[in-house]
Amino acid sequence: MKGAVLIDPELRGDDRGFFTRMMCRKEFAEHGLITDFVQHNMSFSRNRGTIRGLHFQRGIHAEAKLMRCTKGKIIDIIVDLREESPTYLQYEKFLLSDENHRLLYVPPGFAHGFQTLTDNVEVFYPVSAMxxxxxxxxxxxxxxxxxxSWPxxxxDLSEKDASWPLL
Known part of the structure; x- marks a missing residue:
């Protein structure tokens, strides 16, 4: 979907492990991605099968997110909410885990959520709007x-997430 980017960081390793850059302002800007992240969030989900989302903010508070699963494994879902887009109301899934180190750049205009595939999952994500x-x-x-199609x-699902209205 236009604007969403799956990022495979370049791991540089030696006997100690590896090093990688998770975000580079210059490289993000060269690809037209938002580079200013004003808040950094982290979630912890105790149980396999937990769903968080699908969330978004409207108007000037629409946010880009840079999703990374730092412990465990998730299926990350984005839904295109841009009415002018050819992929409007379509979704796409991405596997993020502590093993593949992938990041998902979710641009403004998308709803976002994920389901945990393992117990004790941690997800870290900076956002571009408060x-x-x-x-x-x-x-x-x-x-x-x-x-x-959730895997x-x-x-587990919060009351808030269970009560969002149907389209």
Missing amino acids: YAPDVEGGLRYDDPRIGI LEVS
Whole structure:
């Protein structure tokens, strides 16, 4: 989907392990990506099958996210909410894990969520806009109009995420 970028960092290793840059302002700017992240978030999910999302913010508070799973494994889902886009209301999935070290750049205009594939998952993600609860929105994880095929049965879901309206 236009604007979303899956990033495979270049791991430079030796006997000690490896080093990599997770974000480079110059390289992001060269590819037209947002480079200013104003808040860094982390989530911990205890149980395999937990769903977090699908979240977004509206208007000037629409945010880019740079998703990385630092412990465990997730299926990360983005849904295109840009009405002018040819992929409007379509979704795409990405496997992020502590083993593959991948990052997913989620541009403004997308709903975002993920499901944990293992227990005790940690996800770290900087965002480009401050959280603004008055313009927060969400999509139901099971909205039939979107038709997301989640890999596992849902084990945990917040009341808020369960109560988003259907499209």
